[in-house]
Amino acid sequence: MEENRKIIKGNIAFTPRFGKLEVRENSFIVIEGKQVKGIYCELPAEYKNISVTDYQDALIIPGLVDLHFHAPQFANRGLGFDLELLPWLEGYTFPEEAKFINAAYAQEVYKKVVTELWKWGTTRVVLFGTIHKEATAKLMELLAQAGLGGYVGKVNMDRNSPDILIETTEQSLTATEDYIKDTVDRYQLVKPILTPRFVPTCTPELMAGIAKLAKKYNLPVQSHLSENAGEIAWVKELHPECQNYASVYHKFGLFGQQPTIMAHCVYNDDTEIELMAKSKVYVAHCPYSNNNLASGIAPVRKYIDNGIIVGLGTDVAGGHEVSMAKVMAMAVQVSKLKWLATDKKEKFFTIPEVFYMATKGGGSFFGKVGSFEDGYEFDALVIDDSCLEVSAYNRYSIEERLSRFLYIGDYKNIVARYIAGAKIEQPQF
């Protein structure tokens, strides 16, 4: 039993509830196997024989969860931001994704993606791949090899897509089922996820088929919803029979019938919000991307007030930052602009609120992940923020140190990473 236990010590901070930062200074976390077994100021007698990894004055926080990241767009970060969503897809995204038919290129890029996720402290991630099942299976393999947790989706698209990046409905469904069979039992922390790109690129037959696969293999679903006015108008044109964008997914079994993440959700109306809440659909809020593509500011406070679970996403490469810390800071920043734009009705977010979204909020998509409560899988980052100190004359609280790390720290401050109880070293690809 004892070899299965570990104890680490430091200044522990996590959010058991939305907006509530729990701080336990100079305390011990006991981990048994994958799970947290308790936090103590003084170690109980039964644990006295177990050696303690003492991180001294460092912060220990839950690992960060990125609910939306397009792995094949990694090389496009920082490019093409003079465009909105639809022309950006045509001009930059699709040509880059088409390259992933080339397995060597895919492997080269995906190694860098996984290394970068590791570097910035993302411990669980939900990834889009491309339509190519081999490249996407390779991405899963690399993620698992690095010890990170994640869902990885082979993308489906059988209409309104360029010739270089389109499948027939049958090809798309067959390849997806092959991909699932090949990967579903292969790794412990990395699993496939159904990934219809978005309504405009998926025929009704394809959407219905994907929903069937999700049910058959009991797998989750991810897609995009209401990112941009042009996109919404296009969906309306394609599906005049549906009341709104969300109900298209719902009609075809892709809106909470299995656990579902919808990225963006910038422009959902009240009917959709009700459906999202009822269907327990997760929102992946991606503020960097929504700025870069001139999409707008999602009404996240409204979602939260309506009981919808919101996690955060980088949306690489609509977003250019891999760092979930920076995404948290940006989520606070745009919420302040939203607060002004709503005549101060939609209250802006605090650090403990966005921290919850990036840990326990998004983490709950993976089960008991994102918190240090008993029974949670132990995903953690150890933060040495001493180089952020300007003068020994200044003293900061743990809350303030967390805020400073999120706003002005970077990967160099992350000195250890744990996922599901195991310490994870830099991937050696």
Added chain:
Amino acid sequence: MEENRKIIKGNIAFTPRFGKLEVRENSFIVIEGKQVKGIYCELPAEYKNISVTDYQDALIIPGLVDLHFHAPQFANRGLGFDLELLPWLEGYTFPEEAKFINAAYAQEVYKKVVTELWKWGTTRVVLFGTIHKEATAKLMELLAQAGLGGYVGKVNMDRNSPDILIETTEQSLTATEDYIKDTVDRYQLVKPILTPRFVPTCTPELMAGIAKLAKKYNLPVQSHLSENAGEIAWVKELHPECQNYASVYHKFGLFGQQPTIMAHCVYNDDTEIELMAKSKVYVAHCPYSNNNLASGIAPVRKYIDNGIIVGLGTDVAGGHEVSMAKVMAMAVQVSKLKWLATDKKEKFFTIPEVFYMATKGGGSFFGKVGSFEDGYEFDALVIDDSCLEVSAYNRYSIEERLSRFLYIGDYKNIVARYIAGAKIEQPQF
């Protein structure tokens, strides 16, 4: 003559006009003394004897100009962003600035400020100090010692300020004149600037006295204008006799009678905009700060269209980033939200537009600075962006490489810095 000349070679990019990126691949810049003497694809015969520093495939861009930075707030970066401007000043800013009566503390912090500016490639900067003339003179000394260019202001505040941070009108003016006399001829690239904090903390007598000093010593002026609704209402209350906020400064001789920078300008009305244009007042646009303090998005496109010169500022510590590259990216991002908020009337900014603001736009406050046209002082950064490459399979244009550096690069990409013709190494404090 020849020892006074140097030649450097690389991929040169700069903005001779707003929005126009000029690219000269694999070219030579000839520098004579402080100044650019020409850019050539092939070196003319007369320069053949001068040795060339060949930066090979690197980018060579103008040094970056930060028009607004509160040096004493450096240790406050990333703190207190649950507050708006006025309570944030009370709760965080003023207590921190009060510490600068302590010369040792000031020196410790200011060394880090100057090092950080160097690190992120800021070659010219306009700094607020505190009310303390010794600490502020020390800041100038450190900046000059590092070889950076700048204006540094001893702050004036004689009303509505906490006891720990207030002067009498007479004290304020005497100390300011002492500070000017002490520093005005001391350094070549670093000069004093008159720095009334903002209308609420300066009596009419103080403002008038500062204007007199500016005229007497022929020095520029900096202050804050229309950052936040609460602040504007307060100014209205203090000066019911004035039509608007800008006209208060104008009435007391602090609005373009000498070269003037006004930070923020989030809420100026058309009358003020006319006055700003007529008075040739510079706007220091500080998007990070305006997000963090929930101030809003400045109508920068409108300013530009009205012929107002706009530079960019970090506004540390309202802004948490020292990097002007990140400020450029953020200026683009918030301009997209402004574009949406104005029904697509105020066009969002492109990279060449914000790049101009952060180089030649802000640089013009210093004279012929911020461009590589003949006769401009040679301020430059050499950017090795090779580590940003994901795969040799991808080829980027110089424009795209610049965009990627601004969005996803950092200080590690800056491999050499030049200011006024001299290569500047890391400060050894």
